[in-house]
Amino acid sequence: MSDHLILSVDHLTMRFGGIVAVNDLSFAAARGQITALIGPNGAGKTTVFNCITGFYKPTSGAIRLKQRGASDIALEQLNDFRIAKLAKVARTFQNIRLFPGMTVLENLMVAQHNALMRASGLTFLGLIGAPSWRAAEKRAIDLAIFWLKRINLFDRADDAAGNLPYGDQRRLEIARAMCTEPALLCLDEPAAGLNARESAALSELLLSIRADQGTSILLIEHDMSVVMEISDHVVVMDYGVKIAEGSPQRVRDDPKVIAAYLGADEKEAISVMESGE
């Protein structure tokens, strides 16, 4: 049962003072699949993300990262950087958070910090230029080159990340997250601000990450063409609660979902849909 799941969120509640951003939310993400979390603005999607990645401490509830052949990791008890380091959960941000003054290649090297830190013998082996450190650095650069080629940014490796066009910055942020070699990749609106062609390229990239690296992906997205095309499973939230769940087709036809998006009440939405058909 548990082996095919990567993440299970149980009765997650997050309160900010009197505001309940997420209320008793439960869902699961399957291993090696793309799970989308959708909902209207202010539904609490990013709050869920921040709870999973440790940037918020949930008020109550459990978030478990399931490992193959090892015990589960309780994410709600870990700090943000320990989640990335130990549980191997990587994330991107709604508003891009690259290191703008560092080159594209350096961004990808920083992502491999923990592996390189070990290889450099906590800096001391690196300081004397030990051969083992040089080999590790070479491997890290090779991994960065691999991802640069995947996102078609190899030619701009030595440019400052802040100088890249918006769409390239989005893809670089995904590549940077992938350089941490995550088990679960959490993407917060990766298609925001992209044009139709760039969105299609993004869908292709995410599908290839799932196929080649076998990385499980959890995704928040507003661009329905991307969600419908690549998701295996969709969870719909509104006002901090889950209102629907299932395959993209099922969710798309769910009257509650349509009502949430159109802002109409349920009966009205059903009548609108029926009259449309």
Next chain:
Amino acid sequence: MTTISSDHVKASPKSDIAFILKKAFISAAVALVLFSLMIGVRTEAGPTGQLIYWTRFDDLAAIVAAVFGGSILVEAARRWLGPIGPGTLVPASVQGVVAQSGRFLAPALLVFTLLVPVIFYNQRYILDLGILVLTYVMLGWGLNVVVGLAGLLDLGYVAFYAVGAYSYALLATSFDLSFWVCLPLAGLLAACWGVMLGFPVLRLRGDYLAIVTLAFGEIIRLVILNWQSLTGGPNGISSIPRPTLFGIPLTNDDDGLAALLGIEYSPTHRIVFLFYVILGLALLTNWVTIRLRRLPIGRAWEALREDEIACRALGINTTTTKLTAFATGAMFGGFAGAFFATRQGFISPESFTFQESALVLAIVVLGGMGSQLGVAIAALCMIGGFELFRGLDQYRMLVLGMAMVLLMIWRPRGIIGHRAPTVYLKKAEAISSDLVKEGHG
């Protein structure tokens, strides 16, 4: 496009002249108000102690007229030559040459520094000044790790300088340890204090961090001042042993270096020796910093300056990263402090005031945060330049202040504002200072 913009510029020369005159009148009025008391009226104590004054309205009129004329000139130049900056004042060909020679500037400076004791062997004043400049270069490079790379604004750097100096002075005078044994110990102790300062301020950023580090610097100074039994309080510690060349003292004794080499003793030997010691220490600081930048820890420091939240999302432990930055910077400060103690032979709390912290920070900011060469040049200008203007007497501070203001107008991110990448595939291209963040503490 071009026709519209050129039309716009040349639209009405009349309104241009009106604008320039208006601006000049405002500047002159401001100057009149400012200088009416400062220059217009001169007061002095009379022979019997009463206040006498006389007016200097002619001087005042000259100054106001100069401001009026200067304002017209500057504004006219700005209107018809475009924005004034090094880009427009210096022709492109000269800039190209400067950029080319910039590559050789660092090696040239290093060779020159190595030769200073040879060239100026008989000029004790220059050698002393050289030692002072190199001490500040080293302090600047040490603080650069904290402020320039990690982006943590530290206003209390002098605390580590003091810890290093007192560590060496106390260890050497109480336990009779030699300079070369005490030096690493002083660095280690300063690094410990760096971690101690680091812990409480981990959660603070920006202005708040600056204030707490400022307070930390003062605490260290006040403790030294008041802990009479250990530090001697305001009397300081005197007769601190001079450094030896691997156990050989540089004195006029029979077992001194001069006697061993069979040459005539000269006090300059010790000065030259001290010069090379501080040069070696400074170069060690530089080498370690350059190496660290290319290691994961150095990249994590710079990433921390760029975006702390992104660092945490990538699994970087920001706590230890900040602490290592504080500890590394403090260690170099400690080394410099130990050197200071052995050079002076006497230390007291007066040498470790906030002014020192401010001076070192100014060197780092003027040089360009994160730039090793920039910091060295800034230290040379700040310390050396200050001495250079000694002939100007009371105008010395004025000239230095003016130079700093002009520098900040033309190069707001320091002498060398761009950032060199730490790793590259094809070509290392300097990253414009517009993109590089300054850090938020």
